[in-house]
Amino acid sequence: MDTRVAKKKLGLKERYAAMTRGLAWETSYQSMDEVFPYDKYEGIKIHDWDKWEDPFRLTMDAYWKYQGEKEKKLYAVIEAFAQNNGQLGVTDARYINALKLFIQGVTPLEYYAHRGFSHAGRAFRGAGASVACQMQSVDELRHYQTETHAISHYNKYFNGMHHSNHWFDRVWYLSVPKSFFEDACTGGPFEFLTSVSFSFEYVLTNLLFVPFMSGAAHNGDMSTVTFGFSAQSDESRHMTLGIECIKFMLEQDPANVPIVQRWIDKWFWRGYRLLTLVAMMQDYMLPKRVMSWKEAWEMYAEEGGGALFKDLARYGIREPAGWKDACEGKDHISHQAWATFYNYNGAAPFHTWVPRDDEQAWLAEKYPETYERHYKPRWDYWREQAAAGNRFYNMTLPMLCTTCQIPMLFTEPGDATKICYRESDWRGNRYHFCSDHCKGIFDHEPEKYVQSWLPVHQIYQGHCFKPGTDPTKEGFDPLLAVLDYYELNVGRDNFDFEGSEDQKNFAAWRGEALPAGGAK
């Protein structure tokens, strides 16, 4: 009779090594450099790819098992939410506008991230890095799908969500997130990882997926909080990929340090600018608030990111060049951004509003240094004008920053009464920037950024009209022609929340009377 021998199980670390490192091989009839043409041309020197470690040591079998389980839980919540008409249980129909921004500007980024990681995974000759990128690529595709699925339920009931993919390539403010990822994906694989895994995911995504999602829970949106947390649990693996990538580059060769520092400077700032949208979502778009943008910034950027940069100091890495200015901006950017969207709400497929009295009081309490001094008078004036039947819509087009593509809405460091404006000349043309840091990014790679597709320039050049549009025709309205090119439903997707179809429908579904006389 055979003796049964208990098979000794491999420990986690051995299992991980066995299931990743064996996947790579040295090429024979082609040179490694020809098969992997991209991982050297950025100047990053790697001497030993085996030093790369994925700190989570998640193997494919474990990955499918746990991701499958997360997915089952997520879809159970989404289904229950839909069956229960959960959209009627949210605090206020104004909240839905945050979801519109999410499906318009965030969800398409997940798809870009999926493509970017797929490419980076192919580009790295080291198996550890390659496997980590491939898993992340699958994660990002999952996020794109689950967000689209969860928000599609809202699309049945509310305006401003029906054309998000079409809008992503055309609508002016969506060029901000789009250009961020196109910039990242057209860098080399190490720059891509520094931009997305490190600067964006490690230092900045906590600000989107943690306090904002907690805010979604607070506002009764269980569907969104569940996809948000489910996505962020993947992000936490991605963050460790980002930090591992940075450590790996810095430890492999001292010559990598200045290259990495420059990328950190660039991508921290680009990510920070992109998050302006999130600042505004948190302070103005959540009817019930969990924490202000400023508090979230202090918790996740200053404390969390600060710990990270303190740790990286041993390699000679300092905090990003724009760090101080970004920390000063915590008092301003949400107010400046929301005011801009309020201005341009004729051309944006979501609704805006003047914050109500209790909300203004909350803002004044959270922003004691700036709100009442700089921002409240503006809202009071606009509210007065709206009550008199003169809701302000800006009919001119703003100047955009060539790097971040955000309208010039930010103020000077140290002076919140003066718009910050910088310029550079390059080959006979003049380019405009919102800050020293956006100018610095351009000046280092002007050949790249002169190609920016700036929506305002494109509109003025006549590239944002549908084929067959005749701008010389009598009564031609350029704004309406641009909105037609966007395929935006004028009067339903845009303009003030007060009086919108969303507001009326939501009140009717819940059997509520509309507030008399507009927002008070």
Next chain:
Amino acid sequence: MSNVFIAFQANEESRPLVEAILADNPNAQAAHSPGLVKIDAPNRLTIRRKTIEELTGKPYDLQQLHINLITLSGHIDEDDDQFSLSWKH
């Protein structure tokens, strides 16, 4: 010295995890917000499989924590028995 942190969805599956962390890391502080619980600890935080198993009376694979994990910071060191976050080298 900096804090490390880890956050979980506020639900029944995370509850023993949070309890185990607070039991094993006397300096750790838990903060609750809608839907989530975030635990901060100075410099280092360790999650032990054994403590979770003692609390629940069931076997636990540490990689299960991915199911309810939201976010974290610090360098990770993980094996079959413990999962730690630290700023130590």
